[in-house]
Amino acid sequence: MPTQRFDPQAVPGYLLNDVDENETHWLKGWIKVGPPSRPPASRLASRESSLGVLGDLPPEIIYMILDMLDISSIRCFKRVSFLGSGFVQRADSYQMLLLVAPKVILVLEKTGLLGLHSINDLYATLRIQRCAYCDDFGPFLFLLTCERCCYTCLTRVPALYTCRPCEAMKYLALTEESIRQLPALRVIPGEYSIDFDDLPEGTRLVSLKAARELAVRMHGSADNLRLELRRRHEDEHDFRTALQHENTQEYCPGISLQGRLFGMDFVKFPSVSAQGKIEHGLWCYGCVITYLRWWMKRLYNEDAHALVLKHRYRQADHSLISLAWQAHTVASFTEHINVCDGAWRIHSMYQIYDEEVLADYSVLEGRAIMYGECC
Numbered sequence: 001m002p003t004q005r006f007d008p009q010a011v012p013g014y015l016l017n018d019v020d021e022n023e024t025h026w027l028k029g030w031i032k033v034g035p036p037s038r039p040p041a042s043r044l045a046s047r048e049s050s051l052g053v054l055g056d057l058p059p060e061i062i063y064m065i066l067d068m069l070d071i072s073s074i075r076c077f078k079r080v081s082f083l084g085s086g087f088v089q090r091a092d093s094y095q096m097l098l099l100v101a102p103k104v105i106l107v108l109e110k111t112g113l114l115g116l117h118s119i120n121d122l123y124a125t126l127r128i129q130r131c132a133y134c135d136d137f138g139p140f141l142f143l144l145t146c147e148r149c150c151y152t153c154l155t156r157v158p159a160l161y162t163c164r165p166c167e168a169m170k171y172l173a174l175t176e177e178s179i180r181q182l183p184a185l186r187v188i189p190g191e192y193s194i195d196f197d198d199l200p201e202g203t204r205l206v207s208l209k210a211a212r213e214l215a216v217r218m219h220g221s222a223d224n225l226r227l228e229l230r231r232r233h234e235d236e237h238d239f240r241t242a243l244q245h246e247n248t249q250e251y252c253p254g255i256s257l258q259g260r261l262f263g264m265d266f267v268k269f270p271s272v273s274a275q276g277k278i279e280h281g282l283w284c285y286g287c288v289i290t291y292l293r294w295w296m297k298r299l300y301n302e303d304a305h306a307l308v309l310k311h312r313y314r315q316a317d318h319s320l321i322s323l324a325w326q327a328h329t330v331a332s333f334t335e336h337i338n339v340c341d342g343a344w345r346i347h348s349m350y351q352i353y354d355e356e357v358l359a360d361y362s363v364l365e366g367r368a369i370m371y372g373e374c375c
Contacts, residue, residue, distance in 0.1 A: 286343030
């Protein structure tokens with residue numbers, strides 16, 4: 001590993017895996033929407049207005065009430081009166097969400113979840129950085145539970161899986177009436193990272209974890225649920241599939257049950273630190289090179305073993321692909337690339353070859369994989 005270090009104020013752009021501009025490369029497959037249209041500015045002059053009985057409350061209490069509302073309700077409140085509109089425009093939490101994450105609000109609207117989460121819950125998730133299921137930076141929002149997540153956990157934690165209501169009814173012994181109790185996400189048509197046949201128009205998804213918890217309540221216990229699943233599914237394959245739906249506690253070895261539904265239930269969600277710094281997540285292209293070197297059998301076993309030991313997965317393929325998927329804050333990215341072998345390999349390529357030659361990812365990857373030990 002080279003002894004010099006990258007300047008934190010001038011990190012080379014070629015070490016970044018831009019997952020927004022470079023959608024077909026390594027990371028893609030979440031909900032993407034264009035910029036939301038800006039609402040027309042109000043041209044109404046200040047006037048006498050009333051909030052009814054709410055007008056008797058101190059402003060601090062009104063702001064607390066607004067934070068407890070969901071976005072759909074706060075929009076209705078804004079239309080109640082001129083005075084109500086003024087309170088909404090001065091509600092710090094809601095205005096921060098509009099400023100930092102307008103696309104997320106648009107996605108919640110398009111998926112039919114605008115009334116599911118309170119402003120308090122969304123704002124609390126906006127102000128944290130860590131994934132809800134691990135210690136990595138979480139650049140995504142799982143829409144059905146308002147949890148901040150990393151890409152690896154979204155692929156491998158069953159609690160973050162979704163299924164269609166008909167599948168929940170079949171494999172979790174739920175009734176059509178009971179399934180209506182669960183929040184349902186309306187799928188936005190688009191291209192996702194897993195190949196699949198086009199889903200029917202109006203397809204909805206529910207949280208697998210929430211469906212499982214509902215099934216346990218309906219049948220009295222987890223043991224009773226398993227007995228019912230065995231009774232309903234004489235076919236062994238169907239029974240094993242039902243048990244996969246029933247288990248939402250353990251890590252899965254890879255993308256299995258989620259399959260063709262992956263990516264339809266989460267969206268990129270920035271984070272705002274206590275100092276007011278906005279983090280969108282940075283991905284290391286050097287980690288992609290490291291994974292490719294392992295896949296091409298050009299990574300020494302001891303090097304791969306050292307990387308695996310540092311990761312929560314104990315298999316090389318899972319550990320190394322997770323490193324390629326891992327997002328970083330600006331500060332942690334600078335620390336990471338100084339110790340990333342793949343990052344130094346890319347840097348070495350740019351010291352040898354013309355940038356135009358390396359503009360093609362296939363050329364860059366090929367030469368970085370085959371390149372000898374870093375200088």
